[in-house]
Amino acid sequence: REVEACSEAVSQSERGLVEQQEREAQTANLLREASGETSKALTKRDVEQRELTKVRDAEARTIKDHEHAVKMVDSQQQQLDAQMTENQEHNARRATVMEEER
Numbered sequence: 001r002e003v004e005a006c007s008e009a010v011s012q013s014e015r016g017l018v019e020q021q022e023r024e025a026q027t028a029n030l031l032r033e034a035s036g037e038t039s040k041a042l043t044k045r046d047v048e049q050r051e052l053t054k055v056r057d058a059e060a061r062t063i064k065d066h067e068h069a070v071k072m073v074d075s076q077q078q079q080l081d082a083q084m085t086e087n088q089e090h091n092a093r094r095a096t097v098m099e100e101e102r
C-alpha cells in the first residue's frame with residue numbers, strides 16, 4: 001500500500017512538473033510574441049520619427065527659402081525706390097535746365 005501511495009505521489013508530482021513546464025513554455029511563447037510586437041512597434045515608431053524629421057526639415061527649408069525671398073524682394077524694392085528717387089531728381093534737374101534755357 002505504501003508503495004502504491006508513493007507511486008501515486010510520484011505520478012502526481014510528475015504530472016505537476018509537466019503542467020508547470022507547459023505553462024512555462026506558453027509563457028515563453030507569449031513573451032516572444034510580445035517581444036516581436038514591441039519590436040515591430042518600435043520599428044514603426046522609428047520610421048514615423050524619420051518621416052516626421054524629414055517633414056520638419058522640409059518645413060524649415062521652406063521657411064528659410066521664404067525668408068530669403070522676402071529679403072531679396074525688400075532689397076529689390078529698396079533699389080527700385082533709390083532708382084526712382086534718382087530719376088526724379090534727374091528729371092527735376094533737366095526740367096530746371098530746360099526752364100533756364102527758355
